[in-house]
Amino acid sequence: MIRKSQKRFISLQYKILFFTLILVLIPLLVVGILSYVKSSEIIRQKVSVSDLNTVTQITQNLEFMFDYFNDTSLFMMQSHEVRQFLKMKTDEDPLVYNEQKSITEQLLTNLPSMKTFVQSIQLEGMNDNRLNARGEVRSLLPGEIARILERKGKPLWYLNEVILGNGTKKMVISYEREIKDINNISTPLGVVQMNMDLEAVNRLLASRLSGDIDGYYLINEDYSIVASTDVKHENQMMSDIIGGSVAFENDQGYLELTIDHTSYLLTYDKITALDWHVLHLVPSSELLKENQVIPRIIIITIIITFFLCAGMAYLFSRHIIIPIRKLSRLMSRVKVEDFTAHINVSGNDEITQLGLSFNKMLERLRELISEVYTAKLNKKEAELKAFQAQINPHFLYNTLDTIYWMSRMEKAFETSELVQALSKLFRLSLNSGREITTVRDEVEHLRNYVVIQQKRYEEMIDFQISVDEETLNCHTVKLILQPFVENAIVHGIEKKGESGTIRVEIKREQDFLVYYISDSGDGVDLEEIHCLLEQYGENNKGFAVKNINDRIQLYYGKQYGIEFMNQPEGTVVKVVQPCIKGEMKNDQVDDRR
Numbered sequence: 001m002i003r004k005s006q007k008r009f010i011s012l013q014y015k016i017l018f019f020t021l022i023l024v025l026i027p028l029l030v031v032g033i034l035s036y037v038k039s040s041e042i043i044r045q046k047v048s049v050s051d052l053n054t055v056t057q058i059t060q061n062l063e064f065m066f067d068y069f070n071d072t073s074l075f076m077m078q079s080h081e082v083r084q085f086l087k088m089k090t091d092e093d094p095l096v097y098n099e100q101k102s103i104t105e106q107l108l109t110n111l112p113s114m115k116t117f118v119q120s121i122q123l124e125g126m127n128d129n130r131l132n133a134r135g136e137v138r139s140l141l142p143g144e145i146a147r148i149l150e151r152k153g154k155p156l157w158y159l160n161e162v163i164l165g166n167g168t169k170k171m172v173i174s175y176e177r178e179i180k181d182i183n184n185i186s187t188p189l190g191v192v193q194m195n196m197d198l199e200a201v202n203r204l205l206a207s208r209l210s211g212d213i214d215g216y217y218l219i220n221e222d223y224s225i226v227a228s229t230d231v232k233h234e235n236q237m238m239s240d241i242i243g244g245s246v247a248f249e250n251d252q253g254y255l256e257l258t259i260d261h262t263s264y265l266l267t268y269d270k271i272t273a274l275d276w277h278v279l280h281l282v283p284s285s286e287l288l289k290e291n292q293v294i295p296r297i298i299i300i301t302i303i304i305t306f307f308l309c310a311g312m313a314y315l316f317s318r319h320i321i322i323p324i325r326k327l328s329r330l331m332s333r334v335k336v337e338d339f340t341a342h343i344n345v346s347g348n349d350e351i352t353q354l355g356l357s358f359n360k361m362l363e364r365l366r367e368l369i370s371e372v373y374t375a376k377l378n379k380k381e382a383e384l385k386a387f388q389a390q391i392n393p394h395f396l397y398n399t400l401d402t403i404y405w406m407s408r409m410e411k412a413f414e415t416s417e418l419v420q421a422l423s424k425l426f427r428l429s430l431n432s433g434r435e436i437t438t439v440r441d442e443v444e445h446l447r448n449y450v451v452i453q454q455k456r457y458e459e460m461i462d463f464q465i466s467v468d469e470e471t472l473n474c475h476t477v478k479l480i481l482q483p484f485v486e487n488a489i490v491h492g493i494e495k496k497g498e499s500g501t502i503r504v505e506i507k508r509e510q511d512f513l514v515y516y517i518s519d520s521g522d523g524v525d526l527e528e529i530h531c532l533l534e535q536y537g538e539n540n541k542g543f544a545v546k547n548i549n550d551r552i553q554l555y556y557g558k559q560y561g562i563e564f565m566n567q568p569e570g571t572v573v574k575v576v577q578p579c580i581k582g583e584m585k586n587d588q589v590d591d592r593r
Helices: 012-078 080-087 094-110 142-150 198-206 238-242 289-335 350-389 393-409 413-433 439-460 481-496 526-534 543-556 586-592
Strands: 118-125 130-133 156-163 169-181 184-197 215-219 225-228 252-259 262-271 276-283 436-438 461-467 475-477 500-509 512-519 561-566 571-578
Touching: 012 080, 012 118, 012 169, 012 184, 012 198, 012 215, 012 252, 012 262, 012 276, 012 289, 080 094, 080 118, 080 169, 080 184, 094 118, 094 130, 118 169, 142 169, 142 184, 169 198, 184 198, 198 215, 198 225, 215 238, 238 252, 238 276, 289 350, 350 543, 393 413, 413 439, 436 439, 439 461, 439 481, 439 500, 461 481, 475 543, 481 500, 481 512, 481 543, 481 571, 526 543, 526 561, 543 561, 543 571
Parallel strands: 461 500
Antiparallel strands: 118 130, 118 184, 156 169, 169 184, 215 225, 215 276, 252 262, 262 276, 436 475, 500 512, 512 571, 561 571
16 A cells, blocks of 8 residues: 655744745845946946036136137237237337237236146247247148138137247147137138147046046047046047947937947037036946945845844744644644643633633544543443343243143134233343344334233224334344334323224334324323433333434434424324345444444
């Protein structure tokens, strides 16, 4: 036979603890992850805005520098001294020429005072007049002058390398523009080239650096790098650094880029007048380094909360489990037939109700055990009485048999018939000491009793017996029909003082064996009968009725027994037992109750 594998025992406390911690841990993780993602998003947004503000400040400083050059060029157009110098011819009176040149040179020299970013100012007239302020640089070549004039007064900005008066080379951002005569716009007076010190621009960009891993860039309209915090990138294309082209949809903003599998934030702002841009390129991890403390805080919070909840869940589960374990131990005592167990309960929850139900169950169980014990004692007492009634029955049978044959020899046939009926009556009554018999034997016992009574009452009583064939082999408690028929004769027909009818019907109704004993007497007091079924009357009045009812319920249970009913003429007694067939030992009947 295949044995079912026994499931491993898992304490309810561990189950409560496990599921409670799962229910706590999952929301904690979800909240922690969402908090980290949201905080990272907020910090990224704030850092991006802050970085954009920084780039905007640099842009504003550069615009101030570029505007200074543009304003200076406009000042030159409006300056009488500058226009006068540019209109002079080199072959004029040297004293007048030198005086005007000195005045103009002094004027231009004073313009860039306090402006450290101005490297040099060079003025070239159409009449070959030439003037340098704040640094000596080489003269403009004819091709360069022609390029400036082609722009029709529009300024030109570009990265340039100039040769200083001492012969050294220097990188500058050159500003070139045509100088017109305000009195005759179509007539050019000359050109101006102003150079911005590239180192000053680089210092401005470097002043905002946060470390060695980020970089600031100034790019022109062609995305070529003009200035950078890393000098080696100057004059390179921005696409070479970021590994691809970039397009700016707005004047300012920020983009997320991936360079060599690393995420970067590119912040940009436009120098409107030049169509140039200031850029800041920084790894995203550098921006979010302050956010690294947040996951630590979240993890520590989750761990602390988890252990706090674990402790509370343990105490909670222990509070629930202790009374359940106590109840389980008491049930184990009941399992080994210790029915004295009792649990002390207090509270108003389900566990309290469970304890109360357990106490009530044990109380009822003790009552049932007491009832079964009492029933067994009654059964033993009945068996003892039956045994006493069987003392030397053969002597009685042999004596009746002798009387029967003597009556036959004396030709007293009626007497012999009565003796034979009495002998069978005694034999069936004893039933070999068994309490359970068959309907067939019970009916035969009744018929023998009727034979005797008919001889006594002659034609006064009409006996009628109706038996369903299918009930003949059903089991029944013995000596049920005869006492009720006797009661019908004594308390019904005989008491009425006139002839009457006694009818016995035996039927099967569903799974029940039912007797109906009816008579045409005066009826009975149903209330009195009910009292007799509860307890014996005075002088053992109603003993037979209660005895039959008790014996039926002893063997089959409280749901079976006797019921009395009055009818217009007489009384009907209904006896109900279970319909059971087949061989059965007398001691097996206990199992059906």
